[in-house]
Amino acid sequence: MADNADTPAETPENEKTIETPPDRESESLPSEPPSLSGVADSPSKTNKSNKIDILLKATGNAPIMKTKKWAVDKDKKIGWIIDFIKKYLKLEPSESLFLYVNQAFAPAPDQIVRNIYDCYGSDGKLVLHYCKSQAWG
């Protein structure tokens, strides 16, 4: 929050990631994206149609995730995804992580994935950018 930078700190490297054609990107991934269900979820409760794929893209100084595409339950909250990324990147609990939609705004941690997907996703896919400092405001 201390970082008040208004402009995204995009590096050419990140742009390349963004421009990577989707099929090339998935080549390196298993055909079924790994599921991002928490341990608390019972398998019977996770209905396949209730899941979407999220594509996580690093921006600015954030480390890149080896696996970018994850299947997520639409009822999950944004804060849950933020916690997941922080754990995956082994960030300290005190470190911040910001998640952006459309490279434009940061949804509240209690916003549910379904709402974001319904407005800004398509074809079962939602692109989210993450960053360790505030990027788009």
Add this chain to the structure above:
Amino acid sequence: MANDREVLREIWDGRIPVCFQLDSSEVNGLQAPDPYYLMVPRLSYFPLVTDKIRRHFQRYIHPDKHDAEMWMDFNGQPLKWHYPIGVLFDLHIPEISLPWCITIHFDKFPETELLHCTSREAVESYFMSCIKEADVLKHRSQVVSNMQKKDHNQLWLGLQNDKFDQFWAVNRKLMEVGSDETFKYIPFRLYEGDEPFIQRLVKPVTEEGQRKTLLQFLQEIYAENASKVKVTTHGVEPPTDTPLQWMSEHLSYPDNFLHLCIAL
């Protein structure tokens, strides 16, 4: 552009009488504090109006809790600081008698139900993020990204200091419409009881190019149940033939979203 200025002003001036009381189990000592009464703006957020409340109750609680984050509940339901006050009120209308009695806490923060709010900056960044999201929906983000930092500040300060003219001098740009006199999509959130709110992509016009009414909008979301739906916003029930575009321009909260409370 928004032109029914009197409506904007009436909406802006909406106030709710609130009686704040400290949770009796948190009173440290023999004497319980008096309740604190305040008229709060519907369009504001609780952390922007409760500095006085904090100071009033702080000396009655255990010294260990002096710096704890303050939170509040109504009838045992924690109140989300990031919802506008008017939305929180409209959500609980059936249970409320005036003044609205709210309980203040400094202990046992409900981690799973509330987001932390450590400063006004947290409210500011949430508020600005909502404005940006609304502009993505209305203008593909073009208005807000062409604004200068001082315009963003003016929106925030206008809200924070309850200055209608200051706020609307900038907000009118966010309410500008294209050559077809409409926004691309209407930013809205639908609240129903304790459920997470609903947000969808909805255009202000029908496929035939007609302006959608509130009823047509409800049919899009609730299908055959639409006629049973009761909508409340700013404490009133808008007629169902109200054009959705007009509602967006005149009944949106300062975050540029329509916040509609639904009773089925």
